[in-house]
Amino acid sequence: MTSTIGTPTPSAIGFFLLIVGFTLAVTYWAARRTRSTADFYAAGRSVSPVQNGLALAGDYMSAASFLGIAGLVALSGYDGMIYATGWLVGWPALMFFIAEPLRNLGKFTFADVVAFRLRQRPVRIAAAFGGILTLLFYTIAQMVGAGNLVTLMFGVSYESAVVIVGVVMLLYVLFGGMNATTWVQIIKAILLLGGVTVLTVLVLAEFDFSVTRLYAAVAQRYGQAALEPGGLVTDPVDAVSLGLALMFGLLGLPHILMRFYTVPDAKAARTSVLYATGLIGYFYLIIPIVGFGASALLGRDEIRRMDPGGNMAAPMVAELLGGTPFLGFVAAVAFATILAVVAGLTLAGASALSHDIFLHVVRRGKATEHEQVRIARIATVVFGATAVLLGIAFKGQNVAFMVGLTFAVAASANFPPLLLSIVWRRFNTTGAVCSIVTGALLSVTLIILSPTVWVDILKNPAAISPLRNPAIVSMTAAFIAGAVGSLLTRESRAESLFDNEKLRVYLGVGAE
């Protein structure tokens, strides 16, 4: 089969320009409504639960999950499904542990919550460090993914792909702030869910709309093993550790947490998680069908020939079943997906730099609205430029482990202090700083010493740490460090403010 994948077809470029043009028009509209800090960081707190549910789903469903899981299922069968479940189970946990207290306690960033009753400067510095570290790792993964994907699909050079992503997403964030970013996420989520739904229907139509027949076709071609657990998850400790990182990493992703400030109150935050979980669950439910379909209709060798990692499985099925125009649509949606995710990351990074570091550390909480918005825009450019430079610096590197690293750091450095500050009266400044530093350093160090980096990338003969996923150690250590640090020192102000905090967490008294 000859394929137009890798050549910029008129339909691919047309759909791409249509999406970018439309989202930039939305940005223009949003820019006129972006004046205050609450507009820039939190869309004026006027986003509805349905909109926020879609935007959360948009922020979370990256190109890696769309193309990556379809490819993983296509090449390894059932193992891809294990990953798909892991990506969803964080959402109920987010609902049970964090969503509503976060909305009631914070203003713009998750550091607001950690620092609520603690000493502002040390806690803000530590929390912004953990947050920005998480965002940078995620941004590298997204940027390198973007460069590779766009090169593979449109045939343009890696560097220009990275620069295009950087420039367009900067336009969204710089002028439209959270308003534009939210709408970009909503548009992208609808396009992605719509596109994958059409793809799934096209695949199922080939098998008389029977998944049983689809599985039978896969089993006939690649044996029953394709439908059984394979080699991905074998060691129970590593498996649970991966599960912990995926589940609690979500609870420490700054760009996701930030979305809860865009809705009016805790009840709206709660409802938006329900919508998001439904949309994301649906997405992970149908993605494996596309992957199995690619396996049965195209064959694994064909998929590997296009891209050894399997990332082109979904676009190839799209071309086979829907022709060049549909491939163009899917390619454009994949590109838009990356744009939207990077925009969300940049806004979160800018808020940590400007709201946490500039306002609360440099200016000790004193700056005019006008000045804050200006600094937020400067921080956006700084973070965006860093993202582009990192994307180019990591060209050709194997960055698959970066996503795992992101979730491990988020689960170890951001989630423990967040939870402890909400539930534990004795938790104090020393505890918060100890917990963040321990979680961040330990998770990064253990990943470098793990087989994934030490052996596979640095080519050393044997790994120093046996765990591929460090969360089980580093997250536990962060909790212990938080507890020890708090118990060794006393901070009476933090303890006496706890009752105040509880009123605000559970009853919403005084929430912004």
Place this chain on the structure above:
Amino acid sequence: MMLTIALFILYYGFILLVATNRSLLATRVGESTTTLGILVGVGVLLFAWVLTAVYVIWANRFYDPEVQRLRGRLRG
């Protein structure tokens, strides 16, 4: 709390099952080639959503009225 425990049992139970008892998940369902593992995987996804839905129903029906009552008392 019950929901959190249910979520943990659901997901870590699934992961540990995959890690320790692969042959069980490889069992075929009836005459088809579909394996038990596929059904369980789909079940985990659906059940995770059901848990969030149960939480929302509980919070809307019991938690919110209680919050309103306590806020009223604080004001009074």
